[in-house]
Amino acid sequence: VEASIPEPQREAWTKHEYTGFKNKDEFEKEVVRHVETTLARSIYNCDETAAYSAASLAFRDRLVKDWNKTQQRQTFTDSKRIYYLSLEFLNQKHDSRVQYFHATPTRRLPVTMRYLDRRAHAQGRRRPCLQNPVGRAFDNAMLNLGAKDVAKEGLSELGFRIEDIIGQEHDAALGNGGLGRLAACFLDSMASLNYPAWGYGLRYRYGIFKQEIIDGYQVEVPDYWLDFNPWEFPRHDVTVDIQFYGHVSKSQDENGKTVAHWEGGEMVTAVAYDVPTPGYDTPSTNNLRLWSSKAASGEFDFQKFNSGDYESSVADQQRAETISAVLYPNDNLDRGKELRLKQQYFWVAASLYDIVRRFKKTKRKWAEFSDQVAIQLNDTHPTLAIVELQRILIDIEGLEWDEAWNIVTSTFGYTNHTVLPEALEKWPVGLIQHLLPRHLQIIYDINLFFLQSVEKRFPNDRDLLTRVSIIEESQPKMVRMAFLAVVGSHKVNGVAELHSDLIQTTIFRDFVTIFGEDKFTNVTNGITPRRWLHQANPRLSELIASKVGGHQFLKDLTLLNQLEHFVDDKDFRKEWAEIKYANKVRLAKYIKSTLNINVNPAALFDVQVKRIHEYKRQQLNIFGVIHRYLTLKAMSPEERKKQQPRVSIFGGKAAPGYWMAKQIIHLINNVGSLVNKDADIGDLLKVIFLEDYNVSKAEMIIPASDLSEHISTAGTEASGTSNMKFVLNGGLIIGTCDGANIEITREIGQENIFLFGTLSEDVEDLRHAHTYGEHPIDPGLEKVFNAIQKGMFGEPNDFNAMINAVRNHGDYYLVSDDFQSYIDTHKMVDAEYQNQEEWISKCIRSVARMGFFSSDRCINEYAEGIWNVEPLAV
Numbered sequence: 001v002e003a004s005i006p007e008p009q010r011e012a013w014t015k016h017e018y019t020g021f022k023n024k025d026e027f028e029k030e031v032v033r034h035v036e037t038t039l040a041r042s043i044y045n046c047d048e049t050a051a052y053s054a055a056s057l058a059f060r061d062r063l064v065k066d067w068n069k070t071q072q073r074q075t076f077t078d079s080k081r082i083y084y085l086s087l088e089f090l091n092q093k094h095d096s097r098v099q100y101f102h103a104t105p106t107r108r109l110p111v112t113m114r115y116l117d118r119r120a121h122a123q124g125r126r127r128p129c130l131q132n133p134v135g136r137a138f139d140n141a142m143l144n145l146g147a148k149d150v151a152k153e154g155l156s157e158l159g160f161r162i163e164d165i166i167g168q169e170h171d172a173a174l175g176n177g178g179l180g181r182l183a184a185c186f187l188d189s190m191a192s193l194n195y196p197a198w199g200y201g202l203r204y205r206y207g208i209f210k211q212e213i214i215d216g217y218q219v220e221v222p223d224y225w226l227d228f229n230p231w232e233f234p235r236h237d238v239t240v241d242i243q244f245y246g247h248v249s250k251s252q253d254e255n256g257k258t259v260a261h262w263e264g265g266e267m268v269t270a271v272a273y274d275v276p277t278p279g280y281d282t283p284s285t286n287n288l289r290l291w292s293s294k295a296a297s298g299e300f301d302f303q304k305f306n307s308g309d310y311e312s313s314v315a316d317q318q319r320a321e322t323i324s325a326v327l328y329p330n331d332n333l334d335r336g337k338e339l340r341l342k343q344q345y346f347w348v349a350a351s352l353y354d355i356v357r358r359f360k361k362t363k364r365k366w367a368e369f370s371d372q373v374a375i376q377l378n379d380t381h382p383t384l385a386i387v388e389l390q391r392i393l394i395d396i397e398g399l400e401w402d403e404a405w406n407i408v409t410s411t412f413g414y415t416n417h418t419v420l421p422e423a424l425e426k427w428p429v430g431l432i433q434h435l436l437p438r439h440l441q442i443i444y445d446i447n448l449f450f451l452q453s454v455e456k457r458f459p460n461d462r463d464l465l466t467r468v469s470i471i472e473e474s475q476p477k478m479v480r481m482a483f484l485a486v487v488g489s490h491k492v493n494g495v496a497e498l499h500s501d502l503i504q505t506t507i508f509r510d511f512v513t514i515f516g517e518d519k520f521t522n523v524t525n526g527i528t529p530r531r532w533l534h535q536a537n538p539r540l541s542e543l544i545a546s547k548v549g550g551h552q553f554l555k556d557l558t559l560l561n562q563l564e565h566f567v568d569d570k571d572f573r574k575e576w577a578e579i580k581y582a583n584k585v586r587l588a589k590y591i592k593s594t595l596n597i598n599v600n601p602a603a604l605f606d607v608q609v610k611r612i613h614e615y616k617r618q619q620l621n622i623f624g625v626i627h628r629y630l631t632l633k634a635m636s637p638e639e640r641k642k643q644q645p646r647v648s649i650f651g652g653k654a655a656p657g658y659w660m661a662k663q664i665i666h667l668i669n670n671v672g673s674l675v676n677k678d679a680d681i682g683d684l685l686k687v688i689f690l691e692d693y694n695v696s697k698a699e700m701i702i703p704a705s706d707l708s709e710h711i712s713t714a715g716t717e718a719s720g721t722s723n724m725k726f727v728l729n730g731g732l733i734i735g736t737c738d739g740a741n742i743e744i745t746r747e748i749g750q751e752n753i754f755l756f757g758t759l760s761e762d763v764e765d766l767r768h769a770h771t772y773g774e775h776p777i778d779p780g781l782e783k784v785f786n787a788i789q790k791g792m793f794g795e796p797n798d799f800n801a802m803i804n805a806v807r808n809h810g811d812y813y814l815v816s817d818d819f820q821s822y823i824d825t826h827k828m829v830d831a832e833y834q835n836q837e838e839w840i841s842k843c844i845r846s847v848a849r850m851g852f853f854s855s856d857r858c859i860n861e862y863a864e865g866i867w868n869v870e871p872l873a874v
């Protein structure tokens with residue numbers, strides 16, 4: 001690698017190398033410098049936002065050093081890199097209201113009061129310290145650089161409290177749910193384990209919408225997050241022109257070989273924005289590159305502009321910017337919109353151009369490409385990358401088809417995250433033809449060669465060919481992206497054992513026959529303990545650290561198993577219980593402040609927070625809550641006194657176009673309106689819907705749960721990852737035998753989880769029976785339906801569709817089948833919760849056995865089994 005500075009001049013560079021602040025004074029100096037120069041402000045107008053920006057920049061400067069060194073190390077050692085392609089990377093979105101409600105008692109101060117208070121603080125008077133869980137990038141940088149104390153003292157001397165400053169961060173929420181959050185956990189683990197890795201994604205101007213609840217209904221509000229983000233580096237010099245539309249012509253080269261030329265159409269420019277992603281307790285800092293779209297600065301615009309057609313040149317610009325403007329707000333649902341396909345191609349084409357450019361700098365032979373590059377497809381969203389790499393290799397680099405295809409298939413790995421039919425991506429052939437004419441030809445060729453090879457091995461099986469064809473012969477014809485991803489990858493993995501078995505026996509069954517079992521594998525999902533224990537639940541993390549030999553467990557989560565020795569330790573148990581209670585108090589305060597509802601922190605907190613979806617069955621939960629309410633109402637006051645008080649907490653966004661999911665939210669809110677003010681019921685039951693569930697709120701809610709619900713119809717939730725977060729934070733779970741619940745059970749023991757409901761192998765038969773035979777509704781559920789239809793929870797017609805889905809439309813999600821066992825299992829929960837000693841033992845044992853679910857374990861499995869990549873020593 002050539003340096004741009006010649007040898008004789010490098011001495012000066014070494015002498016003046018930037019080293020970053022080393023102590024409090026130097027930190028303060030950096031902050032003041034950034035306030036005065038970078039931000040052009042002074043003591044007269046330095047508010048908390050400016051202080052946040054300056055402090056972040058001071059840390060960023062230090063982070064950048066590590067980042068640069070990591071990149072240089074990776075380049076110099078010429079190591080194989082992992083490229084993780086994901087349309088979503090879900091970090092938290094800051095909600096300024098969250099920060100005021102914490103375990104430590106405090107009060108909410110109006111802004112001016114806070115200002116006065118801050119000044120008092122600066123003059124040496126203190127008020128109770130607030131613990132703030134938000135502010136990921138800044139807090140994380142402080143954590144990873146081990147300089148939080150320096151920052152705290154330095155900021156205090158400059159007149160600010162670190163908690164307030166952290167609270168200023170407004171981070172990106174560039175994802176919908178589990179898939180995007182998994183990608184963020186993976187970035188954390190890859191850096192923490194010193195793997196050379198890059199993430200590639202889109203820099204949406206609008207991340208996931210903000211949810212407001214108005215009169216019980218969800219209302220969507222746009223989330224604009226790009227005001228000032230010190231954690232990203234615009235690379236205006238790193239751009240790629242991306243072509244759309246146009247046509248393909250063919251010519252012969254000098255050797256008589258046919259060459260395809262993709263011509264005409266329009267160009268959009270991709271601009272890189274880089275986000276350093278530091279690892280925990282290591283200087284390794286990887287890169288997340290997000291692409292933003294803008295109009296290509298070609299002659300086309302210029303001509304229009306000169307000819308006075310200003311408006312249309314602006315319109316072109318706006319059209320180009322639209323590509324990266326907004327995250328599609330659907331989780332587990334494919335809507336097939338043209339703009340979405342444009343986003344996908346824009347992002348994979350820019351990323352591949354970048355990857356290939358980097359590879360070509362090494363001057364290696366093409367045959368070595370997959371020794372240097374591993375590309376992981378996070379779901380089918382980036383599947384066009386397979387076609388794009390093949391196009392680059394044959395059309396631009398002049399390789400033969402077979403040689404190119406070998407390179408492609410040994411480079412890509414594909415992770416499947418769903419078997420839900422409505423989530424499996426398909427694109428109309430006509431749309432691809434129009435938008436990406438050359439790619440469609442290549443897809444047809446890939447399919448042709450694939451089907452020919454199948455035909456050869458399985459002659460005379462036309463059905464097989466129809467079943468596995470990448471092109472679905474429907475009206476209109478469709479490209480099946482999951483099939484293309486399977487054919488173009490060397491490994492295909494599911495995200496939990498059951499899910500990986502299911503994909504091999506259902507959607508990809510024929511492909512297992514064709515390619516053999518070795519191509520298919522499982523990597524059970526995981527979560528980063530840095531985020532989901534240490535940052536979300538600092539007190540619990542410290543308590544654990546005090547018992548298991550320090551914070552090493554955050555790097556090797558299996559060390560948690562030492563907690564088993566303390567299950568009977570009185571003091572430990574007491575502190576454990578106190579922490580849980582304090583977390584519940586914090587959540588109760590938040591509920592009071594946002595909804596003005598009093599919940600008793602001593603009640604059992606029963607939580608279901610996740611995207612709202614029929615398969616996740618929030619409807620089962622709310623029907624169960626109604627059943628509980630009716631049961632309580634029918635009791636005598638004496639009987640009621642013996643019942644276990646509960647708070648049922650819901651949270652989650654519905655895709656804006658998903659009407660049924662919105663009705664479920666509406667019903668939950670209506671039930672809450674009635675139940676929460678029923679004097680007969682009091683503390684025995686409260687029903688809460690928390691608005692705008694996001695990662696920041698998850699950090700507050702998850703540590704406060706006693707019981708959480710993971711109750712998808714068996715065989716529908718690929719893995720689930722919040723189940724892992726809840727258990728790791730000392731909550732028990734009620735769940736179906738679905739996704740990772742099964743492996744959680746294996747790890748923590750059957751006695752520590754409340755399982756219920758139909759098994760996945762029985763689901764199909766039941767569905768069949770519902771459609772073709774009798775389908776009597778469970779009598780308990782029938783009572784619930786009657787109450788709804790009598791208008792107990794508002795206009796009954798609003799909920800007809802929800803009830804009809806069960807009663808008249810085949811009950812696809814088996815709500816009625818599972819209702820009785822769900823209710824019975826909740827009775828068991830109530831009974832067991834009464835015995836707090838036993839309950840706490842279960843919680844501690846469960847946490848002790850959760851080591852398996854670290855995303856570090858997961859990343860090591862990918863590295864060894866799929867990517868063939870080694871960590872890079874630092």
Ligand code: H53
Pocket residue numbers: 176177178179180182331332333379417418423495525717718719720721739
């Ligand atoms: O991916 C998670 C799983 C979860 C699954 C989720 C997911 C999405 O969030 C979006 C699309 C998709 O195909 C899958 O639903 O079960 O835990 C991470 O693997």
